[in-house]
Amino acid sequence: MTRxxxxxxxxxxATSPGPAAVTRKRGHARAAGLRTPRWVGWxxxxxxxxxxxxxxxxxxxxxxxxxxYRWDGIGPSTWAGLGNYARVFTDPDLYDSILNAVxxxxxxxxxxxxxxxxxxxxxxxxxxxxxxxVGRTVLFLPQVIPLVAAGIAWSWLLSSxxxxxxxxxxxxxxxxxxxxxxxxxxxxxxxxxxxxxVLLGLCTILLLSGMSKIDPALYEAARMDGAGPLRExxxxxxxxxxxxxxxxxxxxxxAALASFDIVYVSTQGGPGNAxxxxxxxxxxxxxxxxxxxxxxxxxxxxxxxxxVVALPIQWLTKDRSS
Amino acid sequence: MIVGRRETWTGxxxxxxxxxVTLMPFLSLFVTALHPSGSxxxxxxxxxxxxxxxxxxxxxxxxMIELVKSSTLIVLGVVPVALLLGTMAGFAIGHLRxxxxxxxxxxxxxxxxxxxxxxxxxxxxxxxxxxxxxTRWAIILxxxxxxxxxxxFWMRAHFVNMPDELSESARMDGANVWQLxxxxxVPLAMPALSSLAILLFLWTWNQFLLAxxxxxxxxxxxxxxxxxxxQGQWGTDMPLLCxxxxxxxxxxxxxFLIFQRRFVxxxxxxxxxx
Numbered sequence: 001m002t003r004x005x006x007x008x009x010x011x012x013x014a015t016s017p018g019p020a021a022v023t024r025k026r027g028h029a030r031a032a033g034l035r036t037p038r039w040v041g042w043x044x045x046x047x048x049x050x051x052x053x054x055x056x057x058x059x060x061x062x063x064x065x066x067x068x069y070r071w072d073g074i075g076p077s078t079w080a081g082l083g084n085y086a087r088v089f090t091d092p093d094l095y096d097s098i099l100n101a102v103x104x105x106x107x108x109x110x111x112x113x114x115x116x117x118x119x120x121x122x123x124x125x126x127x128x129x130x131x132x133x134v135g136r137t138v139l140f141l142p143q144v145i146p147l148v149a150a151g152i153a154w155s156w157l158l159s160s161x162x163x164x165x166x167x168x169x170x171x172x173x174x175x176x177x178x179x180x181x182x183x184x185x186x187x188x189x190x191x192x193x194x195x196x197x198v199l200l201g202l203c204t205i206l207l208l209s210g211m212s213k214i215d216p217a218l219y220e221a222a223r224m225d226g227a228g229p230l231r232e233x234x235x236x237x238x239x240x241x242x243x244x245x246x247x248x249x250x251x252x253x254x255a256a257l258a259s260f261d262i263v264y265v266s267t268q269g270g271p272g273n274a275x276x277x278x279x280x281x282x283x284x285x286x287x288x289x290x291x292x293x294x295x296x297x298x299x300x301x302x303x304x305x306x307x308v309v310a311l312p313i314q315w316l317t318k319d320r321s322s
Numbered sequence: 323m324i325v326g327r328r329e330t331w332t333g334x335x336x337x338x339x340x341x342x343v344t345l346m347p348f349l350s351l352f353v354t355a356l357h358p359s360g361s362x363x364x365x366x367x368x369x370x371x372x373x374x375x376x377x378x379x380x381x382x383x384x385x386m387i388e389l390v391k392s393s394t395l396i397v398l399g400v401v402p403v404a405l406l407l408g409t410m411a412g413f414a415i416g417h418l419r420x421x422x423x424x425x426x427x428x429x430x431x432x433x434x435x436x437x438x439x440x441x442x443x444x445x446x447x448x449x450x451x452x453x454x455x456x457t458r459w460a461i462i463l464x465x466x467x468x469x470x471x472x473x474x475f476w477m478r479a480h481f482v483n484m485p486d487e488l489s490e491s492a493r494m495d496g497a498n499v500w501q502l503x504x505x506x507x508v509p510l511a512m513p514a515l516s517s518l519a520i521l522l523f524l525w526t527w528n529q530f531l532l533a534x535x536x537x538x539x540x541x542x543x544x545x546x547x548x549x550x551x552x553q554g555q556w557g558t559d560m561p562l563l564c565x566x567x568x569x570x571x572x573x574x575x576x577x578f579l580i581f582q583r584r585f586v587x588x589x590x591x592x593x594x595x596x
């Protein structure tokens with residue numbers, strides 16, 4: 001691509017306008033390349049578009065196609081129409097996995113965002129101290145390590161001999177101690193706690209950085225008017241953080257709906273189907289049970305669900321004034 | 323700012339508590355790893371005779387050197403190429419503003435929220451038909467494609483803010499489009515590029531789903547995928563599993579602590595833009 005582009009060949013230097021001419025013309029000439037024909041941009045986009053088309057767009061189209069067939073992945077496939085989608089919405093094993101993912105939103109999104117807001121607004125007051133600096137680093141650790149490692153560590157913490165039960169016993173709550181991830185009633189919340197642990201730090205730091213952009217004069221004024229910490233929090237902090245809250249909610253909701261790593265490592269969907277999520281169900285259906293059609297229908301539902309949830313949040317919290 | 327004393331102290335207390343909860347799993351891993359291999363220690367209990375040798379044993383059992391090599395090869399295959407392609411496309415969409423850029427950009431943006439599980443099934447058959455199953459290419463090539471939405475989105479955001487005058491004067495000096503891109507705009511894009519590089523490195527290194535589906539041999543996987551296999555093999559030996567987990571999460575941790583400031587900025591910008 002180092003060869004001269006056509007325009008630099010056809011552009012005779014003699015007729016090229018002087019600097020003054022360019023300044024005058026700038027109002028009309030919009031393109032940055034000025035004398036770059038607009039199709040040249042396509043040469044720059046082509047490689048990216050190529051790999052994207054082959055490894056993302058084509059598989060998306062194929063997922064939609066597979067979802068209309070009954071196929072075991074090896075033999076011939078038979079047309080199933082929308083039958084696989086009907087299965088997804090009527091088979092309790094399948095739609096339960098979607099419901100579980102929706103329930104996980106409480107833990108992956110609501111808890112990190114609410115706790116993150118509270119902790120960030122209290123941390124803000126000591127932002128300059130050494131403790132706050134160390135805190136930023138520490139709270140970020142869960143974001144950096146593989147989710148698999150988080151899953152292994154927490155499976156151990158939440159096991160019957162784990163630290164969580166030890167702590168409960170030491171404060172006299174030994175009666176509720178149990179294998180948290182193996183109990184039908186607590187497995188899903190326990191998986192949710194792992195997700196909350198991973199995402200809380202990210203939300204806290206994200207909200208904290210948003211808070212540093214709020215004009216301190218607003219708080220001064222509120223205090224002058226006699227506002228308490230709660231009033232201040234609700235009337236100034238939360239509204240000013242609209243955009244950051246939107247980002248936190250989007251990122252965490254997608255993490256909940258598309259969860260895979262943590263569940264795979266900590267419970268494998270069990271006990272029973274208590275912690276089955278769509279991502280894991282797709283994996284099992286496609287690669288263990290050889291029901292490629294149904295797996296693909298669930299995959300399409302998941303992709304649409306994520307898009308349908310993510311887009312309105314983005315739209316609602318966009319700062320339209322800028 | 324008028325700040326009450328009491329509020330400052332609740333702030334400190336809360337922060338310390340949060341840090342304790344964040345560190346608890348790491349601490350538990352560490353203490354458990356020091357117990358005799360094969361034992362089933364309860365909770366957080368410092369062993370009478372710390373078994374530092376467990377780390378050596380796990381290092382050998384997990385074949386750490388080969389794992390680091392494999393992950394490094396995958397990162398080297400993914401990150402530079404994804405950076406180059408993403409930057410070129412971002413430059414064209416954000417700065418050259420070629421015709422039809424909005425449609426292309428929308429196509430990329432729609433991929434931003436795509437859950438990898440959504441396309442893993444056809445990806446498996448596609449990679450198999452290409453004859454790449456069980457090779458590192460099975461992770462490298464799809465990841466480059468999957469990273470394109472974010473990379474293009476990120477670099478476009480950078481190039482949109484570059485002044486047109488810069489390109490005009492470069493063009494006046496006789497630079498062609500490629501020279502304009504490579505000699506002028508890429509060097510100026512270094513801050514955005516390095517943040518993107520950190521994010522892509524992290525996402526590649528920690529990639530799990532593609533690794534377990536497309537590559538059977540743990541020694542050709544990413545670190546994360548190898549850890550999954552390690553758990554399957556040593557899941558019953560808690561101290562060894564904990565030692566192995568710590569070793570496997572150590573590289574990202576070390577790199578994070580070295581490039582801390584860049585990491586935090588990158589991850590913050592990353593989620594703000596995405």
